[in-house]
Amino acid sequence: MKAVCWMGKENMQVQNVPDPIILNPRDAIIRVTSTCICGSDLHLYNGFVPTMEQGDIMGHEFMGEVVEVGPGISRDKLKVGDRVVVPFTIACGNCPSCKDNLWSCCDNSNPNAWIAEKMMGYSPSGLFGYTHMLGGYAGGQAQYARVPFADIGPLKVPEGVSDEKAVFLTDIFPTGYMGAENCNIRPGDTIAVWGCGPVGQFAIRSCFMLGAGRVIAIDRVPERLEMARAAGAETLNFDEVDVLEALREMTGNQGPDACMDAVGMEGSGHGFVFAMDKAKQFLHTQMDRPIVLRQAILACKKGGTVSVPGVYASFIDKVPMGAYVNKGLTMKTGQTHMMRYMQPLLERIERGEIDPSFVISHVVSIDQAPAAYRTFRDKQDRCTKVVLKPWESAAVA
């Protein structure tokens, strides 16, 4: 089958690899019909996340049709022919974490838990198409994918819901939604969202769904700010204004009730500290550039909440801990607990409350994936979200 393989920093290649097979009783094999490039794939593309292996199959956002199920899965849960969307986190469904509804912290899905324990103390769940520290599972940017614990994760998609609407239930819609839920929104609250990429876009819309009165969106890419305004957000371009001063003005010296970092480890900004961050990241003395996190902590209202759906991989410097402590802030984070959100959000899509396909800018065949990675990374060609079609060989749109 064709698969997008990570062959090194900034080197994605479409390779012919063996089809996946069932390895464990609760596995299933999915024939992938749609798969996306995620912003967090760009961290791997840029070579910032340790424990990748040359030859790894990329991709954690995919959906498709079940073509094979393992003997450990009962037919009423999943059967051949089901059309499903697959969550990017892998969860067993019966460990203390899963039972606590903390699905992305599953105890049993990471075969390389020992690596993660060295770095984080305890291991979160395994992920598709990500680093070996998080399991090293082959991903879904391929024609077929193996899905472990397939009786827990995959959600059946009704016929009436197109791939373009359903495919974002794999990651970014629930991730944006959990980012908003983590803001502890009370009716009428003002929420500042850094990053208007795909997750930011869903976060902005989710904030309004959860009762926010105002959302202030921060980015510098014109078409992304435009998309945020279309959802009803006010926007700030950090190339043009001092974000902290602007937020102070807009909130009457109170600060936003909650601040969301939907950017993560590769934030951009200005000034001396940002230059230092870039230098340190280049020298690998600091993996992550936490410029947004610092701003979010400084901007947040006293007693407010900082929500971090953005991806951080390791260690960061110069976090304003004094501000965090003295203002009595709360920080809420985590990989998305997918199984909490997929069904309710599918229902919102079915009711027509949201059409997630608004975020798509490119639909291309899998053969064009390497170029699409570059376009998406460089935000060229008004690129906001790339959907790959593994079974089509020419450009689709």
Add this chain to the structure above:
Amino acid sequence: MNLLNSSQPSSGTGLNNFFSSKSLLIGAAALMAYGIARRSKTSMALAATGGILAANASRSSSKPQAAHTRATFLVNATPEQAYRLWRDFSNLARFMRHVKSVQVQDDTHSEWVVLGPMDREIRWTAEIIEDVKNERISWRSQPDSLVQTSGSVEFQPHRAGRGTFVTATVRYTPGGTVSKAIATMLGKHPQFMVREDLRRFKALLEAGETPTTIGQSHGPRGVHGAVEQVLFRETGNLAAPQTAQVYSETA
């Protein structure tokens, strides 16, 4: 020998063993090869680290020591369920990575087959010396065995009913040549071995299978990928034994 009184985590010895084992030399060599192949500043630093480790490993003696270690995991199951899975010793090979098979002979005796260095099979007979239902099982190899080994497992309910604490203790004593070989193999990082075995026991009990990526599809690994596979112990991350069965069913 009272296992329970003498049991204490041997992280100190474990570390010493770790830093003196031959595997470290191999690992250090891999690190050096990897670092040099990458030709970047960080990789050169890695290569240098590899060199230092290699020098360290070759200096220190590689005398095998008794491996004696303990690990505890909280599992989402009752003591009854945990006891039942462990008490049937034929299950041990499903979560103990180095154990190829355990054949139950009668209520207290079982024959263990362990894959030693160079995939050599090593056998011994173990007898259960203590069996308190739903609380504790202890076993040891028979006195005339080639390998002197003993172990025990305890099941303690969480006070607030959040599952069961499972504590496993394993001890290998170097004796004859075979025993030495085993101790060298298992002693290279005993804490790691026991903890990973217990982690798989928890997965087997809670999820019905142990997670694996062995045998999954991937692109060409090349030199980098192959070295990285060793560094992340992916090649040593053997497929769970139930896999073979499923393989044959789907193949």
